Amino acid sequence: MLQGLRLTVTFGDTYALDAVNLTVHDSEIVAVMGPSGCGKTTLLRSLAGLQNLDIGTVTWNGRNLRNVPPHERGFGFMFQDYALFPHLSVAGNVQFGLRMQDVDWVRREERVAHVLDIVGLAGYQKRLVHELSGGEQQRVALARTLAPSPRLILLDEPIGALDRSLREHLTAEMKAIFSELSVTAIYVTHDRDEAFAIADTVAVMDSGRLIRKGTPQDLWADPRNEFVARMLGFTAIVDAKVLEGAADLGWTRFESALPPGEHRLVIPPHAVTVASDGPNTGTVSGATFRSGEYTVRFRVDDVELTGTSRRRFEIGDDISFHINPDSVLSVES
Amino acid sequence: MDQRVDGHPALRRVGKIALVAIPVAFLAYFFVYPLLSVLATGFTADGRLDFGPIDSVFRRPALLDVAWFTLWQATASTILTVVAALPAAHVLARYEFRGKRFVRAAIVVPFVLPTVVVGSAFLALLGPSGPVGIDLRHTIWAILLAHVFFNYSIVVRTVSTYWERLDPALEEAGAMLGATRFRVFWRVTLPLLRPALASAASLVFLFTFTSFGIILILGGLQYSTLDVEIWRQATGLLDFNVAAALALLQIIGITLILFLYSRYQERRSVEFEHSVAAAAKPMQSRRERLTVLANLLFMLLLLGTPLFVLIDRSFRSANGYTLAAYRNLNERVAGMAAPATTAIWNSARFAVVATLLAVAIGLAAATVIAYRRGWLSRSFDALLMLPLGTSAVTLGFGFLLAFDAPIDLRTSIWIIPIAHSMVAIPFVVRTAVPVMRSVRHRLREAAAMLGAPPNRVWREIDLPLVTRAALIGAGFAFAVSLGEFGATSFLALPSNPTLPTAIFRLLGRPGTESFSSAMALSTILMVATTVTIFAIERSRTEGLGDF
Numbered sequence: 010m011l012q013g014l015r016l017t018v019t020f021g022d023t024y025a026l027d028a029v030n031l032t033v034h035d036s037e038i039v040a041v042m043g044p045s046g047c048g049k050t051t052l053l054r055s056l057a058g059l060q061n062l063d064i065g066t067v068t069w070n071g072r073n074l075r076n077v078p079p080h081e082r083g084f085g086f087m088f089q090d091y092a093l094f095p096h097l098s099v100a101g102n103v104q105f106g107l108r109m110q111d112v113d114w115v116r117r118e119e120r121v122a123h124v125l126d127i128v129g130l131a132g133y134q135k136r137l138v139h140e141l142s143g144g145e146q147q148r149v150a151l152a153r154t155l156a157p158s159p160r161l162i163l164l165d166e167p168i169g170a171l172d173r174s175l176r177e178h179l180t181a182e183m184k185a186i187f188s189e190l191s192v193t194a195i196y197v198t199h200d201r202d203e204a205f206a207i208a209d210t211v212a213v214m215d216s217g218r219l220i221r222k223g224t225p226q227d228l229w230a231d232p233r234n235e236f237v238a239r240m241l242g243f244t245a246i247v248d249a250k251v252l253e254g255a256a257d258l259g260w261t262r263f264e265s266a267l268p269p270g271e272h273r274l275v276i277p278p279h280a281v282t283v284a285s286d287g288p289n290t291g292t293v294s295g296a297t298f299r300s301g302e303y304t305v306r307f308r309v310d311d312v313e314l315t316g317t318s319r320r321r322f323e324i325g326d327d328i329s330f331h332i333n334p335d336s337v338l339s340v341e342s
Numbered sequence: 343m344d345q346r347v348d349g350h351p352a353l354r355r356v357g358k359i360a361l362v363a364i365p366v367a368f369l370a371y372f373f374v375y376p377l378l379s380v381l382a383t384g385f386t387a388d389g390r391l392d393f394g395p396i397d398s399v400f401r402r403p404a405l406l407d408v409a410w411f412t413l414w415q416a417t418a419s420t421i422l423t424v425v426a427a428l429p430a431a432h433v434l435a436r437y438e439f440r441g442k443r444f445v446r447a448a449i450v451v452p453f454v455l456p457t458v459v460v461g462s463a464f465l466a467l468l469g470p471s472g473p474v475g476i477d478l479r480h481t482i483w484a485i486l487l488a489h490v491f492f493n494y495s496i497v498v499r500t501v502s503t504y505w506e507r508l509d510p511a512l513e514e515a516g517a518m519l520g521a522t523r524f525r526v527f528w529r530v531t532l533p534l535l536r537p538a539l540a541s542a543a544s545l546v547f548l549f550t551f552t553s554f555g556i557i558l559i560l561g562g563l564q565y566s567t568l569d570v571e572i573w574r575q576a577t578g579l580l581d582f583n584v585a586a587a588l589a590l591l592q593i594i595g596i597t598l599i600l601f602l603y604s605r606y607q608e609r610r611s612v613e614f615e616h617s618v619a620a621a622a623k624p625m626q627s628r629r630e631r632l633t634v635l636a637n638l639l640f641m642l643l644l645l646g647t648p649l650f651v652l653i654d655r656s657f658r659s660a661n662g663y664t665l666a667a668y669r670n671l672n673e674r675v676a677g678m679a680a681p682a683t684t685a686i687w688n689s690a691r692f693a694v695v696a697t698l699l700a701v702a703i704g705l706a707a708a709t710v711i712a713y714r715r716g717w718l719s720r721s722f723d724a725l726l727m728l729p730l731g732t733s734a735v736t737l738g739f740g741f742l743l744a745f746d747a748p749i750d751l752r753t754s755i756w757i758i759p760i761a762h763s764m765v766a767i768p769f770v771v772r773t774a775v776p777v778m779r780s781v782r783h784r785l786r787e788a789a790a791m792l793g794a795p796p797n798r799v800w801r802e803i804d805l806p807l808v809t810r811a812a813l814i815g816a817g818f819a820f821a822v823s824l825g826e827f828g829a830t831s832f833l834a835l836p837s838n839p840t841l842p843t844a845i846f847r848l849l850g851r852p853g854t855e856s857f858s859s860a861m862a863l864s865t866i867l868m869v870a871t872t873v874t875i876f877a878i879e880r881s882r883t884e885g886l887g888d889f
Contacts, residue, residue, distance in 0.1 A: 059787055079790045086791035092784040096806050105802070109793035157793060 010034055011056065011161055011193070016065035018051050018217075025051040027217035028065070033161070036191040040208030041219075042198055042240060048217040049197045050089075053163045056195065057086050069160070080109070085159030089166045091150035093138045099125070099149050100134035106157030124152045127186055144175050151183065155190070162194040169198070180206045201242055213237050235340045238275045245276040245314045246340070256334075260310045261289050263334040273342045278304075280336030281316035287329035293322040362718070365707040365726070373729055373764050376740025383743055384586035399587045405571065409591060412551060412567040415482070419489035419550040420543050426490050426644070427497035433637045434498065435505035437630065438622045445638065447879060449495040452645055454875045455868055456825025457492070457555030458842040462849060462864040463648035464488045464560055466655040473651060480562030488556045491648060493546040500545075504538035505531075506622060544603040551595060552733040555827045555842070559849060568592045569735040573831060576739050586743075589736045596731050649868065656861035660854065667862035675856050678847060679836040682863055685844035688755070689824055689867075692840060696762035696823035701816050703763065704770025705808075711771065712778035723775075730768045734828025737764060742832045758833050758840065762823035769822060770815035777811035817878035821871050841867045 011033040018026040025048045033039050041049045054060035056067055058079035067074045074082060085106075093102050100121050107117045125131055128148040133141075141149065147168060154162055167183075168176045184207050187194060198204050204211050205225045212222040213236070221228065221237045232238040235246060249256045249265075249272045256265035256274065283305065291307035291314065298304075302317045307328050316330055386392055399405045434446065452460065464487065468478035478484045508531075516530040517523075532539075554569040566574065568588050575585035625631045657663050671682040707726050711719050729737070741761055789799045827842040834843040841863055848860035 057791060059790070078795075079787070080793050080795050083793075084791065086788070088784060088788060090784065092782070092788035094785060094788070094803065095780070096810075105789065105794075106792035109798065153792070 010070055011195075012068045013052075013056060014066050014068075016052065016055055016067070017063045018048075018055055018060060019063050024048075024217040026055065026062075026065075029214075029217075029219045031212065031219060031222075033193060033195060035193055037210060038187055038192070038194045038196060038208050039210045039212055040196045040198060040204035041212045041214060042201065042204040043214035044240075045199055047214045049199075049214050050165055051217075052214070053086075053165050053195060053197050056161075057084055057163055058082055059086075083160050085154040085157065085162040087150055087154045087162065087164045087167045089169055091146050093146060093149060093153070095138055097138070098134065099130070099136045099138065099141075102138065102149055103152045103156050105153065106159075110157060120156055121152075124156045127155065127190075128152045129182070143171055144179070147171060147179065151186075155186075155192075160193065162192055164194060164196045166198055167196075168203070169200075176200075176203065177206075183207060201240060213240055231338065232275065232340055235273055235275075235342045238338070238340050243275045243277055243338075245312055247274050247276065247312050248272075249274045256337075258310075258312075260312075261332065263332055263337075265334060265337075267339055273340050275338040275340055276312075276314060276332065277336060277338065278315045278317065280333045281314055282331045282333065283316045283318040283320075283328060284331060285329055287331045289332065290327050290329050293324055293326045293328050295324060296322050361706045361710050362722075365703050365710075365722075368703050369725060369728075369764075369767075372741075372760055373732075373737070376737065376744040377732065379743040380586050380589050380736060380740045382586075383582050384590045394583070396587045396590065398584060399591065405584070405588070408566050408568060408571045408588075411565065412595075415485060415489075415565075415567070416547050416550040416553075419486055419493070419553075420547045422486055423490045423493045423546050424497055424539065424543055427494050427501065429633075430494075430498045430637050430641060431501035431505055433634050434502040435508075436510075436622055437634050438624045439634055445641070446499070447876075449498055449641060449645060450875070451495075451649075451872055452491050453493065453495045454821060454825075454871055455492075456827060456842055456871060457553070458559065458825070458827050458845045459652070459864045459868050459871075460488055460492055460648075461556050461559030462845060462860055463652040464491070464556075465849065466861060467648045467651045468560075473647075479560065480564055482565065484560040485553075485557060485565060488560055488648075489546075489550050489553065491644060492556065493549055494644065496545055496549075497539075497542045500542035501535060501538045505535060508534055541603060544599060548596065548599045548603070551599065552592070552735075554733070554735050554831075555846075559846065568595070569733055569828065572735050572739055576742065577832065582743065585739060589739060592733060592736060593731075596733065600731050652861060652868070653865050656858065656865045659858065667858035670855075670859065671862060675848065675851070675859055677851050677856070678844070680839060680844075682844055682848075682859055685839045685841050685863065686866065688758075688834075688838060689841040692755075692759040692762060693820050693823040695756070695759035696766060697816050697819040699759065699763035700766035700770050700819035700823075701812055704767045704815055704819075705774055705812055707767070708771050708774035708778055708811075712775050723771075726771050727768055729764050734761075734765055734826065735831075737761060738829030738832030741829065755835075755838055758830055759823065761829040761833060762826050763819070765826055765829065766819035766822040769818040773815045773818065774808070774811040777807055780807065814878050817874050821874040821878075824867065824871055824874070 011031075013029060013031040016026050016029040016031070017024065027048075029048075029052060031039070031052070041052060043049050051060055055062050058067075058074065058077065069082075094105065097105070103121045103124060104117045107120055112120070121134060122131070125133055128151050130145065130148050130152065133145070133149070138146065138149065147170075151167070154164075168179050171179065180203050186192075187207070196204070196207055208225065210222060211225055211228055212219055213228075213234075214220065215236050221232070221234055228237065228241060232241055232243070238246060247258055249258050251257075251265050251267045251269050251272055253269070254264060254266070255262050256267065256272070258274075289309060291309035293305060293307045294313065295306040296303045296318075302319060303321060304315060305318050305322050305328065306313055306315050307322075307330075308314075314330075318328075322328060384396060430449075434442065464484055465479060466472055468474055468476075468484050468487075470477040470479075478487075512534065513526055513530055516526040521529060551567075552569055553567055554573070557565055557567050557570050558573070561570070568591060572585045572588045572592065575581045575588065625634055656667055657665070659666055671686070674681045704726075707722060711723050711726075738761060741757060745757060785803050786799050789803050790796075794802060825842060826840075827846070830840050830843055831846070834840050836847065839847065845860050845863050845867070848856045848863070
């Protein structure tokens, strides 16, 4: 079990990490998600020992790692640019960690073949790194990280440099590999879909602070925080006044169990039902056709809402809809 | 965060200081000091400040003629080379054909040949008994032709690499807008190629402006460039003041050219986006096939003939083919102070010493430039490039002036490899720095995360890459030393010649016997240099292509 306590790193006047607490259990995969510059890479580097902490401690199964240099921590690190050794072949790269552990030649060959097989590059041993495509390089980097069987794997946006379709494919593959080998890992990304696809637990970071942690389902059901809601992709976030069991948005009212007062409400797409008998109307600002349905964006007041419809709308059309009060979420701003 | 090399802090400190101090001391004593001696000689007479020598250069029409000739022959050579090389650059950039890689590598051979070898080859080609049939020795045509031969590959390689990445769509767009083929070339292609043309042309101009060996051998007494005149004044007429004044003129000229060159280099990188896709395609029409074929034939004629004639002459005597010229190398030719084998032995051992010196000093300097940032790295970089901006002749002359007192280093033959290493150090630095910089800190972190302790990181990651750089640098230094003539011509005594100085002496002697010996030695030198350069090219492309 890895534990980070009050991890703090400053660069000049700015806090790259501000008292972050993070626990990772054995065989758990934690995705750390946040916009670029939020400190997620610094978090990863300080857990690896590549970055000195100003304050805070990192422990593994209760043992303080303060005086343990990176090469003795037994962690694996996968870099965003892969950092493959250009003077070594694929096999040379993959067996590097095994050589450092003085594993004998025969077992090394076996292990390299096995790991390359896992990442789908069987038979690539003799290839040179610069002959490989981006996707293949990513797999070599993964194989190299997996080969010495590290007790914790740290991944820094490991597929960020690849194109979208390849990313989706590789995320699913990595998830399968990780659960097969019951790997413990911390996966840093700025992409929500990637984080949700791969992780058991998602942690959201903003400006050096870890502001929310939970399972993907928990986060989706209740983001609690406006920043988290935005990271999850919710865009319709409005002010509301709650009085006598009803929320007033100015352009509509619906029942609400919230205490009286000012609130920030998230109206997720699944809370919106497009229907010709709907009590509310808006103006269509855009529509895209996907998977047999239209995703329609429309404006009401100065809020843009999103809903789905089987009917086709043109920009400028009027649209009627309901809001399902049970699906509306309240967040802190 | 940084954990490169461990060890006792005091030791590391000493090491760091040595890395800076040794190259600086070496350069200060063997480059700056000789150069200052030249300047001092140019500005003094009888120990007092005197502009007399400078003034006298401008008063003597013969010397002004030399300056004028230097300038116009360089201009003419540059224009001719660019015109001759453009069609080949087009063919290599736009067409795919079998053996293209070989052609690309083979055309570099003339450029790496020692100038003395080029001179010999053209003497054999254009002499009275050569295949051309007319005696063109000691004419401007021999000089211009040899310059085109020597510099052809710079233009072809620089321009074709650039041309290859020009999007053919730009030319096609021109054609679709109704321009004829010629107008497309004139209005679209040529302007787009300008950065590459300008940088290649300024290099050719620099090389022909400082041409020494070729002019000395092919120009006879009629033609003299600044370099040749410095040598004549210093070693023949013993007028050191005038020689120094001419060297000054020379340095100013080179500085100007290098300044223009670096300005173009800077602009070149921001010109515009290149297409990434390879634009070369297989030949389609008969016309295209003929274009490619004609160009290959032209290359063979221009580059192949002189070398073929050279080799041929080395095996020929009055009555048929013979190995006599090679067999007689250990005998003393009439008028020579030492047998040719002495020259071979000298060149070999000087090259080894010069290589060791250049690699040691060059790597130390490259380490500082590559791993340090800020003023130290920058000023070091500039200091080490200075020798590039000084002709070897000026350096040799500086050695002659500087090292006669208090210790007369001139009589020590080790002064020659030291001079050679000064010429080679910039090459070593230039090849080592990019490789060292390519060892990104990330790679060291990756190795550490895979369990490598710091000293192991250095051994597994830094060392293999640096070794490769050192080997390439060593190859260059070796080839440079083997062929170095400009500086050596001031320093090598007749009794202790190097290959180039022996060849030059032999060419100056009458009789077919000395001529055949010169051809044989030139052939040996040509083979040695070519083998060295091809060995470098191999290790350069293997696996390092990615950097």
